[in-house]
Amino acid sequence: MTDSLLSIRDLTVRFRLPEREAVAVDGVSLDVAPGEVLGIVGESGSGKSQILYAMMGLLAANGRASGRVLFQGQDLLSLAPRDLDRVRGDALAMIFQDPMTSLNPYMRVGDQLAEGLVIHKGMGKAQARAEAVRMLDRVRIPDAAARARRFPHEFSGGMRQRVMIAMALLAKPRLLLADEPTTALDVTIQAQVLDLMAELGRETGTAIILVTHDLGVVARLCDRVVVLYGGRVMEEAPAEILFDAPAHPYTRGLLAAMPRLETALTPRLGTIPGTPRSGGAVTGCPFVDRCEVRLPVCATDRPALRDLAAFGPGRRAACHLTGAAQ
Amino acid sequence: MSVDVAPQRGTSTFQLQFRRFRQNRLAMASVVVLVLIVLLCFLGPYAFPFTGEDADFDFISTPAEFTWPHLFGTDDFGRDLLVRVLEGGQVSLTIGFLGALVAGVIGVLYGAVAGYTGGRTDDLMMRLVEILYGFPYVILVILLSLLFGGGNVALFAAIVFTLWLTPAVIVRAQAQSLAQREFVQAARAGGMTSPAIVLQHIVPNCMSTVIVYGSLLVPEVILSESFLSFLGIGIKEPQASWGNLIQTGTSAMDTDLRLLLLPGVLLATVLLCLNFIADGLRDAFDPNDR
Amino acid sequence: MTLLDVQNLGVGYRVPGAGPFSAPRLLPIVHDVSFTLDPGRTLGIVGESGCGKSTLGRALLRLIEPSGGQVLWQGQDMATIPDLRRRRSEMQIIFQDPVAALDPRMTLARIVSRPLATFEPGLSRAQSRARAIEALQQVGLSADFADRYPHELSGGQAQRVGIARALVGRPKLIICDEPVSALDVSIQAQVINLLMDLQEKMGLALVFISHNLAVVRHISHDVMVMCLGRVVEHAPRSAFYARPLHPYSQALMQAVPEPDPRREKGRVGTALNGELPSVLSPPPGCVFASRCPRAADLCRTARPDLREVAPGRLAACHFVEDP
Numbered sequence: 001m002t003d004s005l006l007s008i009r010d011l012t013v014r015f016r017l018p019e020r021e022a023v024a025v026d027g028v029s030l031d032v033a034p035g036e037v038l039g040i041v042g043e044s045g046s047g048k049s050q051i052l053y054a055m056m057g058l059l060a061a062n063g064r065a066s067g068r069v070l071f072q073g074q075d076l077l078s079l080a081p082r083d084l085d086r087v088r089g090d091a092l093a094m095i096f097q098d099p100m101t102s103l104n105p106y107m108r109v110g111d112q113l114a115e116g117l118v119i120h121k122g123m124g125k126a127q128a129r130a131e132a133v134r135m136l137d138r139v140r141i142p143d144a145a146a147r148a149r150r151f152p153h154e155f156s157g158g159m160r161q162r163v164m165i166a167m168a169l170l171a172k173p174r175l176l177l178a179d180e181p182t183t184a185l186d187v188t189i190q191a192q193v194l195d196l197m198a199e200l201g202r203e204t205g206t207a208i209i210l211v212t213h214d215l216g217v218v219a220r221l222c223d224r225v226v227v228l229y230g231g232r233v234m235e236e237a238p239a240e241i242l243f244d245a246p247a248h249p250y251t252r253g254l255l256a257a258m259p260r261l262e263t264a265l266t267p268r269l270g271t272i273p274g275t276p277r278s279g280g281a282v283t284g285c286p287f288v289d290r291c292e293v294r295l296p297v298c299a300t301d302r303p304a305l306r307d308l309a310a311f312g313p314g315r316r317a318a319c320h321l322t323g324a325a326q
Numbered sequence: 327m328s329v330d331v332a333p334q335r336g337t338s339t340f341q342l343q344f345r346r347f348r349q350n351r352l353a354m355a356s357v358v359v360l361v362l363i364v365l366l367c368f369l370g371p372y373a374f375p376f377t378g379e380d381a382d383f384d385f386i387s388t389p390a391e392f393t394w395p396h397l398f399g400t401d402d403f404g405r406d407l408l409v410r411v412l413e414g415g416q417v418s419l420t421i422g423f424l425g426a427l428v429a430g431v432i433g434v435l436y437g438a439v440a441g442y443t444g445g446r447t448d449d450l451m452m453r454l455v456e457i458l459y460g461f462p463y464v465i466l467v468i469l470l471s472l473l474f475g476g477g478n479v480a481l482f483a484a485i486v487f488t489l490w491l492t493p494a495v496i497v498r499a500q501a502q503s504l505a506q507r508e509f510v511q512a513a514r515a516g517g518m519t520s521p522a523i524v525l526q527h528i529v530p531n532c533m534s535t536v537i538v539y540g541s542l543l544v545p546e547v548i549l550s551e552s553f554l555s556f557l558g559i560g561i562k563e564p565q566a567s568w569g570n571l572i573q574t575g576t577s578a579m580d581t582d583l584r585l586l587l588l589p590g591v592l593l594a595t596v597l598l599c600l601n602f603i604a605d606g607l608r609d610a611f612d613p614n615d616r
Numbered sequence: 617m618t619l620l621d622v623q624n625l626g627v628g629y630r631v632p633g634a635g636p637f638s639a640p641r642l643l644p645i646v647h648d649v650s651f652t653l654d655p656g657r658t659l660g661i662v663g664e665s666g667c668g669k670s671t672l673g674r675a676l677l678r679l680i681e682p683s684g685g686q687v688l689w690q691g692q693d694m695a696t697i698p699d700l701r702r703r704r705s706e707m708q709i710i711f712q713d714p715v716a717a718l719d720p721r722m723t724l725a726r727i728v729s730r731p732l733a734t735f736e737p738g739l740s741r742a743q744s745r746a747r748a749i750e751a752l753q754q755v756g757l758s759a760d761f762a763d764r765y766p767h768e769l770s771g772g773q774a775q776r777v778g779i780a781r782a783l784v785g786r787p788k789l790i791i792c793d794e795p796v797s798a799l800d801v802s803i804q805a806q807v808i809n810l811l812m813d814l815q816e817k818m819g820l821a822l823v824f825i826s827h828n829l830a831v832v833r834h835i836s837h838d839v840m841v842m843c844l845g846r847v848v849e850h851a852p853r854s855a856f857y858a859r860p861l862h863p864y865s866q867a868l869m870q871a872v873p874e875p876d877p878r879r880e881k882g883r884v885g886t887a888l889n890g891e892l893p894s895v896l897s898p899p900p901g902c903v904f905a906s907r908c909p910r911a912a913d914l915c916r917t918a919r920p921d922l923r924e925v926a927p928g929r930l931a932a933c934h935f936v937e938d939p
Binding site: 511531 | 674679708712716717730734778781785
């Protein structure tokens with residue numbers, strides 16, 4: 001798509017282990033429009049975090065990414081480290097899950113924020129620090145000027161995560177990657193941080209890719225959702241529609257398994273039998289051994305991600321059953 | 327409710343670690359070399375018609391001509407150098423491995439109890455360790471050696487007594503963190519007594535650290551003994567140990583290098599092998615692969 | 617008869633005094649908690665970090681010594697039970713991190729059967745092993761898991777082993793300390809269903825500690841909300857979820873994201889302001905005063921008591937709404 005901010009085509013991430021090769025991401029393709037919030041949902045082994053790491057060039061030493069990741073006209077995967085450095089922290093920013101370890105414990109918070117501006121925008125130190133304080137204020141850190149001179153351990157988890165958001169958004173990136181940013185936070189703090197991300201994203205026009213296992217978080221923040229299993233995309237849809245009428249058995253299973261506050265109680269939760277599997281080394285659909293509506297063809301033929309125009313705009317699913325129903 | 331079936335036959339933690347160690351060529355080669363040296367030291371002397379203490383007055387101070395029976399020549403008492411070095415090896419290696427074992431066992435138990443119990447007991451136990459640490463090593467050994475009667479066994483006891491301290495400190499730190507782990511809390515919920523928890527849960531889970539450290543302890547003990555013998559307070563003549571052989575060799579360095587080289591090279595090789603083995607063990611027990 | 621009767625339970629940690637020579641002081645983590653639990657019932661305890669729920673769970677089993685109040689087990693004060701170690705077979709616990717709860721060096725059979733050495737020392741090895749396999753099968757793991765090691769298991773399977781270990785002594789009560797928080801959604805559901813099945817089959821009482829209101833709703837009969845070591849609300853499940861009375865409970869409900877985009881998008885901007893108060897320096901009045909949208913001066917100076925505001929419903933708030 002020509003007006004996409006980000007265009008991922010056939011991304012595959014492999015890890016070389018002593019006994020075998022593990023495939024974490026298996027041919028994932030997706031697009032992100034400018035200013036859009038895309039949610040990538042999956043359980044463990046789905047490869048959702050590895051997609052982000054591959055984009056940012058942060059894969060572990062034994063990891064290899066192939067495919068194309070087009071961002072602002074460049075293929076991130078084929079960039080030399082120096083060129084990637086110019087993009088990272090500037091047009092492309094990332095925040096991580098664990099607020100405890102994401103900040104340098106030896107640097108004052110204000111200085112860490114200012115660092116990015118000095119490097120990427122060539123600002124002078126004093127000006128960068130002033131910008132940093134303004135941003136801290138913007139993310140509602142009380143008493144921002146004084147707090148900027150403190151060290152990370154003097155901040156709570158929720159505040160640190162807000163500092164991370166401040167750091168990421170300072171450079172006014174076009175795309176923000178968020179890897180489970182609220183998973184480690186308490187639920188009332190999580191709500192604050194999600195609201196902040198939504199607000200700031202709209203204000204700066206930054207697109208966000210939010211990786212999470214929590215469908216509730218996705219419902220709160222995302223415009224579109226991609227459901228990942230075993231390293232492959234199972235379903236893709238606008239948020240409202242995904243929750244109302246999921247097209248893929250895995251999505252249906254996830255929604256049935258989630259305990260709710262609002263809907264009527266059932267004697268037992270819906271379950272998906274078996275354990276989530278990792279990607280790779282599978283003929284046919286990766287979900288086949290846990291799927292309750294599987295057909296014989298599901299074990300042998302891998303279903304392609306197909307447009308489901310009949311179901312509505314922007315809907316795709318990789319399922320033999322759904323495709324056949326069209 | 328669906329019943330899970332176990333995946334294919336897996337391996338115990340120990341098997342995994344062993345496999346990783348085997349893949350480390352340097353470590354495996356060191357094991358082979360070490361075993362060869364040990365065999366040489368303990369079985370080698372039988373190949374010769376004399377012992378390291380037999381003085382052969384016909385052949386005093388002969389150089390190393392690689393002729394039978396005195397392959398490396400004799401010292402100035404007419405004693406065959408090679409056999410003396412091998413017999414010295416027996417003493418040094420025995421003290422080394424045995425000493426490390428004993429110091430290790432004492433240190434591990436002490437540290438595990440201190441770390442798991444915590445509180446004032448831990449404080450007291452560690453204060454004792456710190457006080458002992460404060461004594462100058464050589465003085466402590468001399469005092470203890472005299473205290474225990476001054477023979478070889480006394481020397482051994484004295485060396486062990488000073489060397490158990492560091493394993494104790496290391497294991498205590500490990501035990502402290504293990505004591506907080508949920509499986510230990512589960513054991514307490516399961517009614518296990520504290521001594522049982524220390525022996526069955528804490529100590530086995532410290533074993534990786536202990537083994538790695540233990541393999542570094544052996545060279546320490548050997549060096550200790552060598553150092554003390556070098557100072558003249560270790561193994562006494564006419565019994566050979568690498569320490570006192572090196573001492574003699576050093577004083578004769580200007581005139582007859584081989585008296586120093588033979589024991590020195592063997593000692594250095596053993597220490598090097600032990601260090602590579604320790605490295606290999608540390609990699610094999612890497613926490614990534616629990 | 618009532619299984620557990622907790623009366624004014626308090627738990628504190630000894631921390632070093634402020635200066636190098638000051639005496640150590642007691643840092644209270646749990647204050648004045650009271651409740652009862654009958655066989656076959658589940659009490660859900662919810663709260664965020666620092667509310668003391670995990671500490672409370674451990675104190676119920678006396679894995680941590682309480683600093684005040686008492687816990688009566690089947691009518692007897694636990695502090696005076698003569699052979700508590702043996703009696704522990706009746707009250708067990710499962711933990712949040714399923715893999716860390718298993719000794720990595722032991723086989724599963726050994727892990728599960730180990731408590732029997734204390735609780736039923738007369739059993740032979742073969743009998744212990746058979747009991748262990750029976751427990752593993754009760755939680756849905758086939759007998760060939762007996763000789764496996766923890767690192768070969770998935771998170772969900774490891775949690776089931778933890779449950780099997782808790783079951784092997786045939787307990788009457790299991791404390792579940794965030795047992796599903798570390799598990800994937802599809803596995804969470806399996807484990808929750810398993811616990812409910814076991815409760816039905818064996819008449820188990822459960823204390824289910826979690827920060828996840830939705831999970832607690834599913835499994836509990838009664839709900840207790842904690843904040844900074846104190847109980848702020850205590851109510852039967854249906855009444856609680858239909859209408860939470862305490863402002864903190866209401867805030868928690870609001871904050872839990874539901875998989876319903878229309879509803880969630882409408883909630884954006886309703887999040888609570890402020891940080892979680894620090895356990896080290898608790899505020900003088902109501903524990904929730906610093907963040908409560910309805911806080912008045914009274915709330916900041918006088919701590920509200922936990923009182924019955926409606927039949928069977930307790931709340932600690934000066935301005936609780938009519939139920």
